[in-house]
């Protein structure tokens with residue numbers, strides 16, 4: 001399954017961050033996902049639930065942020081969001097639009113639990 005391999009590489013990436021920052025645990029993993037990413041949100045969440053407990057990231061929460069499909073007009077250079085897959089500029093009506101966002105599935109940020117400094121002890 002496509003989602004499972006994406007989640008597996010996501011968890012590997014976060015596991016490396018955990019190690020780099022000498023953190024105790026991963027609290028939250030935030031990813032962004034566009035409508036053209038070719039990824040099903042439900043399947044990502046299922047794969048995550050299935051895989052996370054066997055990695056260094058166990059106990060982490062996954063937050064999926066859905067990003068809109070965005071585009072830039074090649075005629076008037078306006079940036080706009082595409083709704084209902086209507087590929088036309090919202091300003092001038094041109095159909096010469098370039099998709100600038102919405103194809104991604106990527107790690108946004110990670111909240112790590114870092115051991116407290118014990119300087120006062």
Ligand SMILES: [Zn+2]
Nearest residue numbers: 073076089092
């Ligand atoms: Zn335009």
